[in-house]
Amino acid sequence: MPELPEVETVRRGLERSVTGRTVARIEVCHPRAIRRHLAGPDDLAGRLVGATLAAACRRGKYLWLPLGPDRTEALVAHLGMSGQLLVCAPDSPAEAHLRARIGFTDAERELRYVDQRTFGGLAVEPLVGDAATAVPRAVAHIARDPMDPAFDEAAFVRTLRQRRTGLKRALLGQTLVSGIGNIYADEALWAARLHWARPAQSMTRPAAERLLAAVRAVLAAALAAGGTSFDALYVQVNGQSGAFDQSLNVYGRAGRPCPRCATPIRRDPFMNRSSFSCPRCQPRPRDPAPPGDDRARVAKPAKRSAMP
DNA sequence: CAGTGGCCCTGTCTGC
DNA sequence: TGCAGACAGGGCCACT
The missing domain is CATH 1.10.8.50 (Helicase, Ruva Protein; domain 3)
Structure with a gap:
């Protein structure tokens, strides 16, 4: 399943193969894949079409592509257990578990979200925080990952x-x-x-x-x-x-x-x-001690402590 | 409010 | 051979 290293591999692939491209259309094949986008598929398409994918970012297992030129929102992806983001030719055959496809104005390539179990999905979310450290709303409450230079x-x-x-x-x-x-x-x-x-x-x-x-x-x-198994055109996340x-x-x-x-x-x-x-x-x-048990024994508070 | 446990989802594998 | 059940697991959410 995609773990942090696989997600980082995907991020690098997206950075090389889709950043700078402008979205022309999105087709949602399975509504569950965009369930985190509460406003629904029409709203998702409205925010995405015409926007440029300005960068490829990651924290933990979350991926996001800030939408240019404003960069106030981002296309957020989480791969769950079985999600894949594939960059391929628009006319290549549909995958068995194709959930969404995003076409670009240049029509050379297509970005596909494929997910057998649909634990993951796509959404457009506002970027929150200072411009330099802005992250999508869904990412704001999680800690930095250990590969992050700013990890404390x-x-x-x-x-x-x-x-x-x-x-x-x-x-x-x-x-x-x-x-x-x-x-x-x-x-x-x-x-x-x-x-x-x-x-x-x-x-x-x-x-x-x-x-x-x-x-x-x-x-x-x-x-x-x-x-080592990365291919620049085909951003692959193996099932293993x-x-x-x-x-x-x-x-x-x-x-x-x-x-x-x-x-x-x-x-x-x-x-x-x-x-x-x-x-x-x-x-x-x-x-x-069983989970949830009182850990006071472990902490061993000093006798007659002045603490309240 | 921090910690805990159930649930979502589907394909594969095992055992009867 | 067929079928039932276990299993995989990140993140969300309702509880305590």
Whole structure:
């Protein structure tokens, strides 16, 4: 599925192949694909037709193309689990799950949104914030991703240690850090030798820094692997993780040996999905308080504290 | 208000 | 062979 490295690969492809083009028409083939555009397909077309795709931007797994010349709005895309943005010849055969197609005034190419499960979709949204850092409304409330030069490491470490939840849940939520999915969360936790259920509050500063370094290393390695299959004209997002799946150490490898210590990898149910970890490298926390449990024990408040 | 869990969607795979 | 059910999972939203 498209993860941050794949989305970045798509962004680079769009930057090269559709920025500067002017929209001539949009055809919505499946209404669910534009459900986030609340004003409906006619409004979407009205805002898009005649606009120039001025740039290609990304935060986490969100992509957006600011609309020129005003740049007060942007075409926002989220690929969900199975979304693809394809740039192809307008007369090439329709894909089985083609949801929307955008034609340009030069008619040389067409931008298509293809999505089997339609968890993702397209919308036109206002850009909010200062001009230099403007992001679409849907993106405004999520944290920067770890590949962002302006990502605030100190804030990540501080905020993580205040969270009253498990590490993996904190990584997957979008308010602390964005762009991390189930695969990269498991891989980063394995690399940092941390259990997915470890209370975030129990993390020391150095441990939190190690976790962030692991996240960055995993994302960077995946981006390097994902970038290799890129074609300038055909912006492709594979249904699989591409070359990087050969580099996975724990994800999807239940029962197979840990690359570090050969202990069989275990799979745990987690939020109606799965969590993969090495029982030996990533031992369960000593006090595995159930989610939502009172963490006062972990915090160990001093006796007779003067605090209220 | 931060944390939690259910739901959306469809194709693929497994097991009976 | 056919069918039912599990599974994949990011983000939203209604709860506590």
